[in-house]
Amino acid sequence: MTIPLFQVVRGMNDHFGDVLQMHRHIEQTANKVFSCYGYQEIRTPIVESLDLFVRSVGQETDVVQKEMYLLAGKDKTPLCLRPENTASVVRAVLQHGLLQHNPEAKLWYCGPMFRRERPQQGRLRQFHQVGAEAFGNQEPSLDAELIGMLHHWLHTLGLHSMQLRINSLGTPQQRQQYTQVLQRHYEQHVGKLCAHCQRRLQGNALRVLDCKQPACIQLARTAPSSLEFLDTQSRSHFDEVCRLLKQADIAVHVDSTLVRGLDYYTHTVFEIVSTQGLGAQDAVAAGGRYNDLVQDLGGPQVPALGFAAGIERLALLLQHSESPTHQRQRKGPHVMLVHADAAGRNQVQQLANGLRQQGMRVQFTHSFRSVKAQMRLAHRCNAQHVLVLGQTEVQGGKALLKNMHTKQQQEVSLHVQDIVKQ
């Protein structure tokens, strides 16, 4: 193999052809579905100040501790590539006073995110997310609407083998109280935990519940449930969310071991897991409430919730499922201009420009090639018609227009308007 001088950097991909087409399809479907629910698109910069994520995602999280792309530069404040978009959206909402204009703003986004992890299937260093955020309302019906919208979108994409897992973390106080109880529970059996869990019991005890080691799973069974530590208000919020989802015919799997890795979540947390097709990275979308984040980032006390979905993971599933929704054929040119000789070739450029001005897709080769070869090119790029130009045509002012599907040829004059009509 010839050694390329440069290659894409690790964990990042070029997007073109079918993959790009698929990503666009996923994003356009999101736009279509989300707009039915009143969501407006927002695009925030890829570069943000590091402190934004330290404050929101959490100083102790892996995302901040190990996976951040920091920008070396002369800036006064340290900058980074965004590892997720919720904090940026909140920042933008506050900066532009969007809640003044609409206290219940609903926003959706898509774009690249960056986390410096070891790549594997469904896990890139530059990956792409579609997400949505809803502000200013703490009613359980908003939780149910957001999750329902996510469900609607995935359904529209043609994805069905999905499971919704849901849990509630309650308020930060309840979460902290629960964490302490959990630590006490595990401390009695520290020896039985895997080495990793023994370490994270102090820093991130909730994650121990999620461990896949058999011994840890065993201990998780007897651990107290986070739901037991909800006060009546939190509990009834959660119950109502579940009830509304069931009412909307969405299957709900309550999972009290479900914990999100970002610190800002409160109350409802959920994830959509694919039951097939993805390896270890089976979470397709995830999100939850973050009733304190707006305030934590210097804004008013405004409740909110949102989710993010991994476009690459969705694309993997869609490729597998051979869903007909994305099998749109590439549109070929309306007409391919074929030169038969030098005289014809001299005309091609001018004629092509004329037709293009009329909005037609027109192609021709800039090389000197046989008619046969040019016909092959026309076939390959799925051209609808072919127009052959040679000295005879140039002198006579007429040419044969061939329909590539019916194989029929008809004579047309070389005036742009006449060709467009055909």
Place this chain on the structure above:
RNA sequence: GUGGGUGUAGCUCAGCGGUAGAGCACCAGGUUGUGGCCCUGGGGGUCGAGGGUUCAAGCCCCUUCACUCACCCCA
């Protein structure tokens, strides 16, 4: 960050110490101005990179890089 697997033509892969191969794709000709099928021919490789063993390395050994799967983490 830790383990396992894999790197040979644009793509999918065979070759397992002794002259670098196949299929597909690409190009040309068969058809002196007409595509898909067919036939014939052709171009393309420092066998991921560097070092070592050997008369001889794509193959064995070491190092390194990339990809990949899993852990971890997460979308």
